[in-house]
Amino acid sequence: MNKWIERLYAIAGGNERMIIGLMSGTSLDGLDIVLCRIIGDGPETKLSVVRFGTKPYTDKFRSRIREVFAKRIIDQQILSGLHAWVGQVHGALVNEALNEWGIANSEIDLVASHGQTVFHAPQSLTGNTDYPNSTLQIGDGDQLARTTGIITVSDFRQKHVAAGGEGAPLAAYGDYLLFTTEKETRVLLNIGGIANFTFLPASCSGKPCFATDTGPGNTLMNQYMQQRIGTEMDEGGHLAAAGTISSPLLKALLSHGFFDLPFPKTTGPELFNLDYLLAAQKASETVELPESDVMATLCAFSATTIAAAIRRTLSVAGLPRIYVSGGGLHNPILMHLIKAELLELEICPFDELGFQSDAKEAALFALLANETLAGNAAHVKAIMNTPAICMGKISFPE
Numbered sequence: 001m002n003k004w005i006e007r008l009y010a011i012a013g014g015n016e017r018m019i020i021g022l023m024s025g026t027s028l029d030g031l032d033i034v035l036c037r038i039i040g041d042g043p044e045t046k047l048s049v050v051r052f053g054t055k056p057y058t059d060k061f062r063s064r065i066r067e068v069f070a071k072r073i074i075d076q077q078i079l080s081g082l083h084a085w086v087g088q089v090h091g092a093l094v095n096e097a098l099n100e101w102g103i104a105n106s107e108i109d110l111v112a113s114h115g116q117t118v119f120h121a122p123q124s125l126t127g128n129t130d131y132p133n134s135t136l137q138i139g140d141g142d143q144l145a146r147t148t149g150i151i152t153v154s155d156f157r158q159k160h161v162a163a164g165g166e167g168a169p170l171a172a173y174g175d176y177l178l179f180t181t182e183k184e185t186r187v188l189l190n191i192g193g194i195a196n197f198t199f200l201p202a203s204c205s206g207k208p209c210f211a212t213d214t215g216p217g218n219t220l221m222n223q224y225m226q227q228r229i230g231t232e233m234d235e236g237g238h239l240a241a242a243g244t245i246s247s248p249l250l251k252a253l254l255s256h257g258f259f260d261l262p263f264p265k266t267t268g269p270e271l272f273n274l275d276y277l278l279a280a281q282k283a284s285e286t287v288e289l290p291e292s293d294v295m296a297t298l299c300a301f302s303a304t305t306i307a308a309a310i311r312r313t314l315s316v317a318g319l320p321r322i323y324v325s326g327g328g329l330h331n332p333i334l335m336h337l338i339k340a341e342l343l344e345l346e347i348c349p350f351d352e353l354g355f356q357s358d359a360k361e362a363a364l365f366a367l368l369a370n371e372t373l374a375g376n377a378a379h380v381k382a383i384m385n386t387p388a389i390c391m392g393k394i395s396f397p398e
């Protein structure tokens with residue numbers, strides 16, 4: 001028998017696994033690397049974070065990804081090269097982290113890698129029913145397995161798409177296993193480039209959980225800052241704080257049909273980008289607005305759409321408590337606007353749940369890999385309202 005299949009068989013048959021989860025988000029700040037000890041599986045899962053770190057990307061990495069990121073027309077030679085190169089870079093960063101932590105690669109059972117999303121194309125975005133929903137993550141799992149010598153599970157979103165989903169959000173599964181309680185209805189809001197939340201009704205209510213994107217989180221604000229000011233982000237929301245919200249521009253930004261779609265739904269910077277902003281500015285005759293007013297309006301756009309989406313859950317299972325993670329939590333203007341729109345709800349940082357929020361998304365992919373090894377397709381079906389599936393593709397080092 002192939003010795004790696006034998007090893008995989010032994011890992012799958014055990015009750016405790018050391019799994020490294022990797023997440024690379026749309027903000028391109030770095031690779032989140034979390035080492036999890038996972039005991040059990042399914043509803044019995046116990047996950048603890050052994051180590052966590054974010055390995056910052058170089059400017060070269062960022063600019064190479066931005067050559068293809070969310071663009072419809074690109075150089076295929078570059079995309080092909082990036083797929084392999086990102087796998088190598090991620091593998092090298094895992095090796096570096098393990099080395100710094102004083103942990104041998106041979107102590108790790110699996111790497112669970114999300115990869116880097118470069119294009120997300122649900123039919124709701126493309127309007128083209130000749131093709132199924134699709135989504136593309138690069139950073140090849142074989143490269144990771146070769147570079148680290150560790151069995152790698154990657155490309156999780158494709159099975160969800162193949163089963164009729166949009167490939168996202170996948171967070172609901174891990175959120176449900178780790179953070180559902182009997183009495184408290186919770187909304188786990190993550191404000192990354194795109195904002196999304198998992199609705200977790202108190203288990204005593206018997207209502208189903210679900211996860212959905214709400215629209216832009218930080219992506220539009222970041223893109224505008226990068227183009228107009230030359231900085232990665234509006235640190236502390238200072239520029240937005242200096243401006244005034246433009247009602248006509250906000251109204252034009254809010255007019256897209258995405259916001260009326262039922263849950264669950266997904267989106268990305270393929271829609272929410274500077275062309276989208278310019279079209280809204282033209283439609284509302286606000287092309288000449290000062291930069292601070294545009295930033296104040298973009299901040300209000302994210303806050304309004306996040307709050308409106310959460311408001312739609314309020315009738316389902318009592319008033320939820322909102323736990324916020326993602327970089328948007330560090331933008332005081334954005335948080336102030338969200339709180340102002342949801343005055344009756346308690347809104348607190350996700351870390352209050354006793355779990356480091358920056359490590360959460362990477363840990364969720366470790367957990368999905370754990371389920372794939374355990375063969376818990378039926379749990380996925382029950383929790384995520386999909387057909388019975390196990391997600392991810394398995395790569396051996398040899």
Ligand SMILES: Nc1ncnc2c1ncn2[C@@H]1O[C@H](COP(=O)(O)OP(=O)(O)OP(=O)(O)O)[C@@H](O)[C@H]1O
Pocket residue numbers: 024025026027028029190191192193194195218219222232233234235236237325326327328330331332
């Ligand atoms: N101090 C701050 N002030 C303002 N904004 C901030 C601050 N810190 C982080 N952010 C915002 O959060 C972003 C990073 O968020 P995060 O790391 O959650 O994104 P991501 O994981 O790449 O996104 P996604 O979840 O969509 O893939 C930054 O690019 C910035 O827009």
Ligand SMILES: CC(=O)N[C@H]1[C@@H]2OC[C@@H](O2)[C@@H](O)[C@@H]1O[C@H](C)C(=O)O
Pocket residue numbers: 025026117120135167168169170171172192193194195196211213266267268361
């Ligand atoms: C296609 C894609 O990469 N989507 C990401 C992105 O980042 C936030 C939001 O958009 C969410 O839908 C998803 O990530 C999380 C981890 C998810 O799948 O749950």
